[in-house]
Amino acid sequence: MSARGISDRVAIVAMGCTRFGEHWSASTDDLVIDAVRECLSAVPGTGLADVEAYWLGTLGSGQSGLTLSRALALDYRPVTRVENYCATGSEAFRNACYAVASGAYDKVMAVGVEKLKDSGFSGLTRADPPGDGTAPENTLTAPAAFSLLDPAYCAKYGVDPADMRAAMTHVAWKNHANGALNPKAQFRSAVSKEKIDAAPLVAGRLGVYDCSGVSDGAACALIVRAEDAHLYTDRPVYVKALALSAAPGRAAMDTGYDYTTFPEVVRSAEDAYRQAGITDPRTQISLAEVHDCFTPTELVLMEDLGFAGRGEAWRDSLDGAFELGGRLPVNPDGGLKSFGHPVGASGLRMLYECWLQFRGEAGERQLAEPRLALTHNLGGRPGACVSFVSVVGSELG
């Protein structure tokens, strides 16, 4: 829990984002170059040499700052590579913001990239330190770990498994419908509920459409002091809150943990809301980009982030609360469902949607007068996660 936070002290003044997808013909370098070029093209007169320091988020497409400095041929600038599971891209952004807020730099860039489709495997692969072979994550895949939420949620709240299935289907249907409106998404077509329900099973009751895709992509943000923001753009995005929570690993061993919540998300959301002065997220937040890695995850997140009451997210979701025209649009850009999850890039891709929405550049997905937006990433698995929450806004104060 941060004592102060850095609300309104830094701003995003330019962003870039590649299309996400199976970029067989593009390398990690190509993705980075394309995202950074788009970003800098929005701020004429500012070049790579003007950016004082860089943060690179990538899970496995590089291991040091050299991945960025070599690709961009940077002039001996400081580059820090960060990694924090699925919150990696957000972590690059968070640390870059702190560097400006500290006064050390006036102008920095956060870049996230992931090249997943060179591995030869359809899902995410892991590179763990040597171990004794007993950890469940040694064999159990991520969709299986998150599918543990489904029976537990049904049991706790007495939800008919058919209703829960319908709610999970609705999440996939909604996010694909949103992604169909987004030219940068990996999947750009709506998917019928019948097709979602009929998909082959992956783990538990999760079918292929309950899982986010696997793609390549890169995104980046140029971050400056809030007082300098209008030197670059007339519509900057101000950082209101940055919160991160890493689990002690208690829940995985705790007989009191019931697999219907992520304690890390609750904690990071509390921290972020306090920093941003948010008391009623349901009414104060205009849109949220959350970590819909699997459909039951999004349902649980609605409750952990305070967007729905406990045991109510499944019904609220079916009632349309989180659709583009609903009371709180969630994943208006299509989410991980439509974008896939190039780990290092996802957090910045979420911010990119907030950036477009605040500037009125979200096309068919454009929401009316958004003021505050939330982004959220979750890394790990139920029982022990890292959770990131940011709040960004279109105005100071």
Add this chain to the structure above:
Amino acid sequence: MTGHGIVAYASYLPRHRLRHADLGAALGVKSGSGSRVAASFDEDSTTLGVEAARRALTGPPGAIFFATTSPAYLDKTNAAALHAALGLGRDGLAVDLAGSARSGTGALLAAAAAGGLAVLADVRTGLPGSADERGGADGAAAFLFGGPDEAIAELAARVSVTAEFLDRWRLPGEPASRRWEDRFGLESYLPLVTEAGRRALQEAGVTEPDHVVVTSPNPLVARRASALFPARVPAGRLPGHAGAADAGLALADVLDRAAPGESVLLLAAADGCDALVLRVTGRIAQGRQAHPLAAQLAAGRDVAYATYLTWRGLLDREPPRRPEPDLPAAPPSARSQAWKFAFTGSRCGRCAFAHLPAARVCKGCGAVDAMEPLPLSATRGTVVTFTADRLAYSPSPPLIDVVVDFDGGGRYTMELADASPAEVAIGMRVEPTFRRLYTAGGTHNYFWKVRPVEEER
């Protein structure tokens, strides 16, 4: 004749059964009715041995003699894994008698002479369509030898004879054994069995034994030798030939049924013959295993023939499109021996929060290095939530994982063995079982799973 008698015993039969009819239909041959007992994909002679041994053990045995014809490792002592899984710490001898069916009686005689635990375990495999495949059985039995005042059965006599001839043999690395014409083996064995049996009975002063057990990898021998040594009490129903475990399973079945004062003639014909005469004592009623072999044999769940062949490596199926998991690294595995092999976590001495695996810093109260060991291998638990992972790398997908709350505290997410996805439910009762999770990089990854509880004790 010896200072050590059997003080405890237990048998373990894996749950899967391969229907002969299923096998016959797949191969287009007549295969008769009935079934064979089949170890699951995650079981080997070491894990079978652990399951039998932990049921028989009442305290540190002093020594472990482990017999098998299907050692999981060569050039490494498999009995050491048993020793670790039994949570025996550092003390004592643990040694393999690996090679032929005779290793089984070898282990019994060694434990009888020195005191200690004889563990006989085997996974018997034959080529598709072979008599070994159809008539074999997988299983394990363990016998703890101790002081005569505690014995449920005393060893009254033993006679061993040895002969060198080719009846059954296998080169290291070959998937199945070769056999000479069975009648040659029969003619070679009969004089050996006759001699050893007569001498042993004479030595023990027994004229007509109450129970007779004849075991041999040569299928003709058992039938003929039984006629040479008639028993007063008819033999029980046994699984097929279980290699080095065969004599142990047969003896366990006799002890399940024998009355005080009764005599047992055990004849094991393998590259010679070992004849043992045992006398059952008055303690037998208290010393019988809780779950008799006949009941273990009657239980079971079917496995499809194609699945069985895949488990045995005889059908090379397309692997999951996932990277092979990492092999268990030696130093971390050694550091976590109590956890990985004995399923022992820790409980905070201050706040009692249970940690699986053990931790130094308490996740309940933050106390540092205030932990006490929490052994859970004999503790049952309840399923909190579950999944069937169809994407995971598994030798037999889907991989079922359950979150288990153990009775008295402690939670872990682990694999469910011997079950199919449709059987899993919240609230299901489960118990730990020692298994091989997978083999990667030429290294077995042993750890505990849970399996459905068949009956509450």
